Amino acid sequence: MASPLAGTLAMFSYPLIYQFSGMSEQAFGIYIGSTVHEVAQAVAAGEAVGGEALQAAVVVKLIRVMMLAPFILLLSTFLARRGDGEGGGKLVIPWFVLGFVAAAGSNSLQVLPPALMPAIRLVSQFTLAIAMAALGVQTRWSTICQAGAGPMVLALILFLLLIVGGFFPNQWLIGAR
Numbered sequence: 001m002a003s004p005l006a007g008t009l010a011m012f013s014y015p016l017i018y019q020f021s022g023m024s025e026q027a028f029g030i031y032i033g034s035t036v037h038e039v040a041q042a043v044a045a046g047e048a049v050g051g052e053a054l055q056a057a058v059v060v061k062l063i064r065v066m067m068l069a070p071f072i073l074l075l076s077t078f079l080a081r082r083g084d085g086e087g088g089g090k091l092v093i094p095w096f097v098l099g100f101v102a103a104a105g106s107n108s109l110q111v112l113p114p115a116l117m118p119a120i121r122l123v124s125q126f127t128l129a130i131a132m133a134a135l136g137v138q139t140r141w142s143t144i145c146q147a148g149a150g151p152m153v154l155a156l157i158l159f160l161l162l163i164v165g166g167f168f169p170n171q172w173l174i175g176a177r
Contacts, residue, residue: 007038008041010037014032014036025056026052028053029053030170032057033056033061035166035167036162039058039061040131041132042060042061043057065100066100066104069101
């Protein structure tokens with residue numbers, strides 16, 4: 001529950017931070033993509049800043065997501081070799097990761113006809129809107145209250161660490177370009 005709340009907070013706070021950051025729109029988009037937790041929230045925050053920020057945020061965020069594929073496969077292999085996990089030594093392959101890599105690869109290699117791309121973009125935007133709505137529908141105030149203050153405080157601390165802790169490395173690595 002804390003993640004959707006932190007992400008919602010990010011969607012509204014990052015555009016405000018941008019005004020005082022001194023960073024270019026593209027540099028701030030990189031900052032958004034490198035620190036916002038969910039793709040949909042990075043898209044919303046980037047779009048609120050501007051077109052260049054949106055494009056940079058999406059590219060950086062998707063690179064982060066792509067890096068999950070090798071990490072998950074390595075972790076799964078490690079746990080299978082260790083043999084004391086739930087799989088009992090069996091290698092568990094997260095098939096959604098392979099599907100994501102296949103989709104990204106087909107887009108990068110441009111194997112689909114260019115005439116099909118506008119329809120795919122429209123479907124993509126529609127499904128992203130549905131996913132964002134689903135996050136909101138899933139969030140219940142009663143469930144948040146039931147979890148107690150501990151998870152909320154931890155989520156707020158992590159959120160602040162990402163904002164502040166991510167800002168300075170981004171400034172140092174890419175500057176205000």
